[in-house]
Amino acid sequence: MVTTLQPHLPPLPLLRLRLASPGPLPRAIDGAWWPSSYDLPTELPRLLAGLPRAWGHITSVTVNGTTWTTAPGRMLVLNQVVRLHRATAVSAPHTICLVAPSRGRWDLLVVPPGTPPDAAESLMAAAAGVDN
Template sequence: MAAVLQPPSSLPTARLRLAPRGAVSLRVDGAWWPRSHHLLTELPPLISALPPEWGKIVTVTVNTQMWGDAPGRILAGHHVVRLRRESVWRSRHTVGLFEPDHGRRDLLVVPPELAPEDAEYLMAAVAAYGH
């Protein structure tokens, strides 16, 4: 059995914008702007920042082209979250969040190196329109 790695204790707040509830036929459910490509540091604050109605996220799908190495499981939001890595090109800039009762939700991942004004503009647009 693989070890579950714990994130650092002092985590910054996630930079996250979500589309309005009840929005119809969204391609993504919001946008997330991580500070780095290090999943062990970035995922715990993201999962903790999600609204309660999203439920308990148990699996996160990430693209291998965007993220550095990470364990198969991490501790996030006070529970173990399984990481699935994919190399599908079309999902390069998204992260999939799975919850058993509510299904899958996708967030656009804004590259950490993007200029703040561009990242804020992109996040606001995604939150407003969901695509």
Template sequence: MTSDRLRPPPPAPPLLRLYLAPESTLPRRIDGAWWPRTSDLPAELPQRLSGLPRGWGRILSVRVNGTVWTGAPARMLVRDQVVRVRGTTTAHASSTVVLMAPGHGRRDLLVVPPEATERAAASLVFAAGLTAEPRSSAS
């Protein structure tokens, strides 16, 4: 017979490495930063979208730099919702992912390169004026 007192605590939710700008009514260029672990979009994007704040609405369209992300499909199924993925090669979009949610607008995330060191990632996040604490997948 096992006692609840002898069971180890559940593991902490994994960090999504998502850093968000504080809520504001003022427009801004960057709404947050995302530091993915790889450049494999089908592996990274579903977890990313599932970890966004509810107030951002349901993301139905994502624009990514097609030269940065590998294996970017035209559509993905995320939480029983089809998300359209559009690739672009414009210079200004090279380091961002644009998320669109009907009725909630557009959110731009700065993408920290997966190979960045922790120090380099922190510098990019700080330079963008974002909080230094990443969100967990339970956020």
């Protein structure tokens, strides 16, 4: 009898995402995402995999250029090319913009990775709330 040992892989962190309910009017913020780090090549595939299918294929992502670590100009995510843009405007330093052609644009509040859980939950609830 041959026994093969598989290395124990740690589980992936849960996707910490809260989306606002769809409504009749556009929203300034469509929800909140609390990534585990500012490493976009690691965090983005998990985010995109957890989005609603109705949002379609996200082809363009814009993040604050001073907040996130260096990332390539494009990435292969879920067998699709995603273009990454790094904005330097300070108007929305804690947001990520997701665009799917002919489907729409969604802006998510990015809760900083080191935020204490109670504060992060409050921010996420507020961003996904009716009155954001």
